[in-house]
Amino acid sequence: MSIKYGLLALLEREPMYGYQLRSEFERSTGATWPLNIGQVYTTLSRLHRDGLVEEVGDSGASAEQGKVVYRLTDRGRADLVRWFITPVTQDDRPRDELAIKVALAVTTPGVDARAVVQAQRTATVRHLQELTRLKARADGEDLAWLLVLDSMIFRAEAEVRWLDHSETRLARMPRPSGRGAARTATTEPQIQEETETREVTP
Structure with missing residues (x-):
């Protein structure tokens, strides 16, 4: 799963700013996929560029604290719906x-x-x-x-x-x-002992 759709899914709940999105993403996934705030804001910038999210007007406590709040656009919502209804294929998963x-x-x-x-x-x-x-x-x-x-x-x-x-x-x-035998199965002391044995054998 890309970070893109994780953030879109969270913004479907309500408008949020970057740190909120990171906290909610980690809480929803049980912190199995930790994000750094740089990843969040880089992804938000791309989503904004592509018209999938938009900045909320300057109002409320978040705006006063200098935090940019984002919300889902109609285009972003349509993209999210397509993602949810499209099955994940083996090609979409990382190599084993x-x-x-x-x-x-x-x-x-x-x-x-x-x-x-x-x-x-x-x-x-x-x-x-x-x-x-x-x-x-x-x-x-x-x-x-x-x-x-x-x-x-x-x-x-x-x-x-x-x-x-x-x-x-x-x-x-x-x-x-x-020569193709696995060396990991033989420890160094064993190798040394075998060498010494060969040396004293008449």
Whole structure:
């Protein structure tokens, strides 16, 4: 999701200024996507340039404090409606870095793909446990945050299943040997011990 539509959705509720938009964006997403204020104002500038938002006239406490308040235009509202009713496609989502990383680990000499998978599984399970604790403490009335949490939990659970599946596949494959063997599976002391053993063998 782009920041653009997040801000348009927030402005559909009511006119807001930059810091309000940042706070509401982070609250609505459970702070899973933190924004810096520079991102907010850069996006607002583009939205204003494209006629999707407009500045509210100088009135009220916000104007007195030097804060520019923005509101949605009819054009911005139409763009937001199109976004909501258009399904998200796989092309719209970022590349799966983990899948690419594991695929490269399998084909890169000197890398222990099983160790890569196991390390990631440990980290993902830890993250899943943290999400589960957050959900247990979440306010039952904060539906938006709960939905975001559920999505993150389901994604983490799916990742653990995929890592388990990958580990099973890797276990069925013979370990590489020779110069292409994974060095990460052998510690430095082991290498030194093996070298010393070869040196004293008659």
